[in-house]
Amino acid sequence: MKKNILNLLLCGLLVLLFACKKDNEEPPASIVGKWKQTAGVISPALGGITDYFSDNEPCNKDDIYEFKSNNTYESTEGATRCDPNDPNLWDSGAYSLSSDRKTLTWDGDNYNVLELSSSTLRISSSFTSSGVTYTTTDTYQRQ
Numbered sequence: 355m356k357k358n359i360l361n362l363l364l365c366g367l368l369v370l371l372f373a374c375k376k377d378n379e380e381p382p383a384s385i386v387g388k389w390k391q392t393a394g395v396i397s398p399a400l401g402g403i404t405d406y407f408s409d410n411e412p413c414n415k416d417d418i419y420e421f422k423s424n425n426t427y428e429s430t431e432g433a434t435r436c437d438p439n440d441p442n443l444w445d446s447g448a449y450s451l452s453s454d455r456k457t458l459t460w461d462g463d464n465y466n467v468l469e470l471s472s473s474t475l476r477i478s479s480s481f482t483s484s485g486v487t488y489t490t491t492d493t494y495q496r497q
Contacts, residue, residue: 383470383471383472385449385458386421389419389496391415392495393407394406394491395491396488396490396491400488413431413432413434413436414436416433417431418430418432421449425449425450426446427447427448428443428446429444429445430444447461449461463479465477474495
């Protein structure tokens with residue numbers, strides 16, 4: 355009898371352990387916030403260039419892209435400006451993130467979301483020129 359009760363308790367405990375859902379799952383990261391581009395590559399090489407981000411002027415590399423909760427974005431100058439007379443806000447518009455979080459539509463252009471975490475956004479897109487299809491991959495870090 356003791357053996358049956360012990361087996362029953364053990365089975366009950368195992369059911370409880372495996373039937374409970376995880377409470378510590380983190381919600382998916384939000385795109386809302388400020389981001390700065392840290393990398394940009396193109397494949398195949400276009401005009402001999404694969405790492406186009408490193409060819410950017412330093413004044414362009416520190417620009418900030420802010421995705422707001424109302425599905426608008428703003429692009430602003432970072433700490434440095436290429437021309438001191440340039441306005442701080444240089445672009446704005448609408449964006450949307452698909453419900454499966456795999457497609458970002460940013461100012462009318464579609465991007466595949468490769469990664470969206472609390473610190474990193476990595477997107478890609480493709481275009482065809484002269485019969486060659488190129489794929490760009492851009493990486494942003496949360497600010």
